[in-house]
Amino acid sequence: MDFDLDPPDPTASWPWDELRTLAAHRVRARLGLLQRDDLEDVVQLAMVRLLRASRRESIANPHGMASLVADRAARDWLRARRRWRARFLEPGEMDDLSPPCDALPEQAFGDPVERARFVVTEYFRQTAGPCAELATAYFAALDWEAVAASAAMPAATVRKRWWRCVERLRAELRGALEPLFEALGGGNR
Numbered sequence: 001m002d003f004d005l006d007p008p009d010p011t012a013s014w015p016w017d018e019l020r021t022l023a024a025h026r027v028r029a030r031l032g033l034l035q036r037d038d039l040e041d042v043v044q045l046a047m048v049r050l051l052r053a054s055r056r057e058s059i060a061n062p063h064g065m066a067s068l069v070a071d072r073a074a075r076d077w078l079r080a081r082r083r084w085r086a087r088f089l090e091p092g093e094m095d096d097l098s099p100p101c102d103a104l105p106e107q108a109f110g111d112p113v114e115r116a117r118f119v120v121t122e123y124f125r126q127t128a129g130p131c132a133e134l135a136t137a138y139f140a141a142l143d144w145e146a147v148a149a150s151a152a153m154p155a156a157t158v159r160k161r162w163w164r165c166v167e168r169l170r171a172e173l174r175g176a177l178e179p180l181f182e183a184l185g186g187g188n189r
C-alpha cells in the first residue's frame with residue numbers, strides 16, 4: 001500500500017509568474033534605474049524569500065506578501081551595495097558611479113503607461129474584486145463581448161460595471177489629490 005507522507009503544497013496553485021512580475025515592478029519602483037543582471041538578482045532573492053516564508057507559515061495574500069518581500073529585498077540589496085562601496089572604494093570614487101539626475105533618460109523610471117496599469121490594477125485588486133478582473137481584461141485589450149461571454153452576462157452589463165469601477169477610481173483620486181491641490185494653492189481643479 002502506497003502512502004503519501006508529504007503534506008500538500010499550498011503554493012502549488014499560486015500564480016508564480018504573476019508574482020515574479022509583481023516583484024520586478026516593486027523592485028524597479030524601489031530602486032529605479034538598475035542593470036538587468038542586478039534586477040534579476042534582486043527579484044530572484046525576493047522569490048526565494050517568498051517561497052521560504054510560504055513554507056514557514058500560511059500566507060493568505062500572496063500578492064501582498066510578494067510586494068512586501070520585494071520591497072525588503074530591494075532595501076537589503078541597496079544596503080549591501082552601500083556597504084560594499086564604503087569598504088572597497090575611495091570616497092571620491094563613489095561620486096563617479098552615479099549619473100546626475102538630469103542625465104537620466106525619461107524612460108529610466110519605467111514606462112508611464114505600464115506604471116499606470118500597475119497602479120490601477122493593484123488599486124482594484126485591493127478594493128474591489130470584480131473591478132480587478134475587469135481591469136485585467138481592459139489592459140489585456142480583450143473585447144467586452146468576450147468578457148461578457150465568459151461571465152455569462154450581457155456585454156452592456158460588463159461595460160456598465162467597468163464604467164462604475166472607473167468612476168469609483170476617479171472619485172478616490174479626486175479625494176486623494178484634493179489636499180495636494182489645496183497645499184499648492186490651486187484648490188480643486
